[in-house]
Amino acid sequence: MTAGPAAGAGIAEVLDPALLGRIRERAADFDARNAFCHEDVEELAAAGLLRGLVPVEHGGLGWDLPTAAAAQRLLAAHAPATALAVNMHQVWVAAARRMVAGGHAEFVQVLDEAAAGEIFAFGISEPGNDAVLFDSTTDVRTDADGSASFTGLKIFTSLTPVWTRLGLLGRDVDGGETPLVVGFLPRSAEGWSPAGEWDALGMRASGSFATALDDATVPAERVVRRLPAGPNRDPLIFAIFSSFLGLLSAVYTGLGDRALELGAEHAAARTALTTGRALAQDPDVRYRLAEAQLEQLALDAQLRGTLTDLESGVDHGETWFPRLVSLRTRATRTARAAVDAALQVGGGGQYARTSELSRLHRDVLAGIHHPSDDASAHRTLAAQLLGPLED
Numbered sequence: 076m077t078a079g080p081a082a083g084a085g086i087a088e089v090l091d092p093a094l095l096g097r098i099r100e101r102a103a104d105f106d107a108r109n110a111f112c113h114e115d116v117e118e119l120a121a122a123g124l125l126r127g128l129v130p131v132e133h134g135g136l137g138w139d140l141p142t143a144a145a146a147q148r149l150l151a152a153h154a155p156a157t158a159l160a161v162n163m164h165q166v167w168v169a170a171a172r173r174m175v176a177g178g179h180a181e182f183v184q185v186l187d188e189a190a191a192g193e194i195f196a197f198g199i200s201e202p203g204n205d206a207v208l209f210d211s212t213t214d215v216r217t218d219a220d221g222s223a224s225f226t227g228l229k230i231f232t233s234l235t236p237v238w239t240r241l242g243l244l245g246r247d248v249d250g251g252e253t254p255l256v257v258g259f260l261p262r263s264a265e266g267w268s269p270a271g272e273w274d275a276l277g278m279r280a281s282g283s284f285a286t287a288l289d290d291a292t293v294p295a296e297r298v299v300r301r302l303p304a305g306p307n308r309d310p311l312i313f314a315i316f317s318s319f320l321g322l323l324s325a326v327y328t329g330l331g332d333r334a335l336e337l338g339a340e341h342a343a344a345r346t347a348l349t350t351g352r353a354l355a356q357d358p359d360v361r362y363r364l365a366e367a368q369l370e371q372l373a374l375d376a377q378l379r380g381t382l383t384d385l386e387s388g389v390d391h392g393e394t395w396f397p398r399l400v401s402l403r404t405r406a407t408r409t410a411r412a413a414v415d416a417a418l419q420v421g422g423g424g425q426y427a428r429t430s431e432l433s434r435l436h437r438d439v440l441a442g443i444h445h446p447s448d449d450a451s452a453h454r455t456l457a458a459q460l461l462g463p464l465e466d
Contacts, residue, residue, distance in 0.1 A: 079123035082131040086146045089122045089136070095153045102154040105280035106434050109273070111236040112280040115157040116194070124150075125161065126190045128168045130175075133183070134190030140169060140318075141382040144325035148378075151329030152336075155438040156280035158326045163233045167195035167242055169318035170311070177310055181299045185259070188240065196238035198229040198260070198286055200446070207446045208312055210304050213245035213288060215256045221295030223247075223256050225288045228270060231444075235269050235284040238262060243293065246304065253301035257311065258293035266291030277437030313395070320399040320447070321382050324406035327442055328378055331371050331410035334435055338364050338417030345422060360420055367416040374409045377402055397459045400452035407442030414439050 080088050098115050105112050119125060128143045129135020138146070143165060151158035171185035189195065201212045213227025225245045232241070241260040260267065270285040300311050342355040342364065354360045381402050384391065391398060414436050418425050425432040447455065458464075 079121055079126070080136060082135070082137050084123060084136050086142065086149065089124050089127065090146060090149055091122075094118055094122060095149070098150070098157060099153040102157065102280065103429070103431070103434065105154075105156065106277075107429075109279045111282035112154070112157045112160060113236065115154065115280075116161065116234075116237055119150075119157075119161060120192065120194070125164055125168075125192075125194065128165060128172055129186050129190045130172065133186040135186070140321065140386045141379065143169065144322055144378070144382050147322055148325040148329035148332065151326040152333040154280070155326065155330045155333075155435065156278045158329060159278055159323075159441070160233045160281040160283075162322050162326050163197045164189070164195045164238075165322050166197065166315070166318045167240075169322065170314040173314040173318065174311060177314075179310070184297070184299075185240075193239045194234060194237055195240045195242060195259070196232055196234040198232055198241045198243045198288075200230050202228060202230055205451070206305075208244065208315060209306055211244050211246045211255060213243070215245035215247045216290075217247055217249065217256070218292075221298060222292050223258055223295075223298050224266070224290045224292045225256075225258075225260070226290055227288050229286040229288065231283045232269075232286040233281045233283040235273070235286065236282045241267070241286070243288070243291075247301075253303050255302040255304055256298060257300040257302065258298040260291055260293050261297070264291055264293070276440060277434070278441045316396070317385055317399055320403040321378075321385060323445055324378055324402045325382075327406040327410040327439070328371075328374055330435060330439055331374070331406075331413040334410070334413040334417045334432065334439075335364065335367055335371060337432055337435075338367070338413070338420045341417065341421040341425070345420075354420065363416050364420060367413045370409045370412060374405055377405060393459060397456050400447045400455045403445070403447060404449060404452045407439070407445070410439050410442065 101114060123136055126135040127138040127146060131137035147158055147162055167185060168189045171182040174182040175186060204212050213225055216224045225243050239262045243258055243260055245256050247254045247256055266289045268287050270287040273282055273284045302309050342360050343353055345354045347354060347357060381398060418432050418436060421432055427433060
């Protein structure tokens with residue numbers, strides 16, 4: 076088991092100011108070199124963050140979902156790309172925690188291995204697959220011993236340089252009532268490789284390479300679920316969906332927190348030639364930042380309320396999915412608006428590529444591409460409010 080804080084340690088003990096300071100200092104260099112955040116992940120693992128959500132009885136810190144989200148939000152305010160990368164591990168642990176609590180013992184291995192230092196990544200997204208968790212273009216062949224071999228291409232596989240367990244979704248070529256196969260591929264397995272380069276607009280330190288699979292075999296004991304194709308109520312779908320959207324929203328909320336902090340700093344530091352006063356005294360500047368803060372505080376309330384409801388098991392019935400996609404959509408929109416407001420206040424100097432706000436502007440654009448995207452969110456909301464589209 077990895078060293079680090081004991082069970083019950085809080086956020087302040089895991090993400091202490093010195094650690095967060097080092098992470099913020101490294102962020103610009105990782106971005107400039109398009110380098111993966113190796114040092115960050117190593118320090119965060121040693122500090123206990125990657126086992127924060129693991130229950131105490133499985134060797135973790137015993138955090139609940141709101142606590143883990145608050146930690147991800149704080150980390151994102153210091154290095155968004157690092158936060159986004161480790162978020163993928165946190166989502167798998169959160170989903171496994173929910174499944175184990177629901178009696179699905181096949182996911183205990185995720186909790187035990189996360190506590191022991193294994194790092195989990197997502198191999199779900201595929202080119203042109205807008206069904207996401209409801210279907211897959213990756214072929215799976217199931218062997219007589221129960222193992223499953225995956226062949227296909229996964230995209231945006233964050234943590235590619237360091238993951239030790241890759242969670243995969245694919246479709247069994249033999250079909251059946253539950254053709255979708257979920258399993259965890261060990262890094263030591265053959266048949267997988269990074270595909271292409273990760274040289275992206277933003278979130279560059281996340282190492283989100285594509286992953287090519289060519290008969291990559293998941294051992295039988297690591298095949299954890301079979302699902303029907305298409306929309307369904309399997310508990311794993313909700314566990315992944317709620318964990319992903321909740322924790323992802325926390326990351327973008329943290330990015331927005333930092334943007335507003337920088338906006339306030341620039342407003343205080345800049346002086347208007349016409350008045351001789353700091354821009355923080357300019358009514359237009361004050362209104363612009365206040366408007367962004369208004370939206371940020373509304374998001375804060377929505378984030379906290381949604382995660383608290385998830386943790387306490389509130390039954391929102393058919394409105395759970397609209398609530399979750401609404402949170403994700405608001406989080407990414409609000410973060411973009413906060414960055415825009417801060418850039419306007421910061422002046423032309425923030426247009427330089429070396430500016431932190433310039434980096435945040437590029438990082439926040441990744442929110443366009445995360446599931447559920449804007450169009451998908453609106454389809455979900457419209458269906459809940461107006462009913463399904465007629466044939």
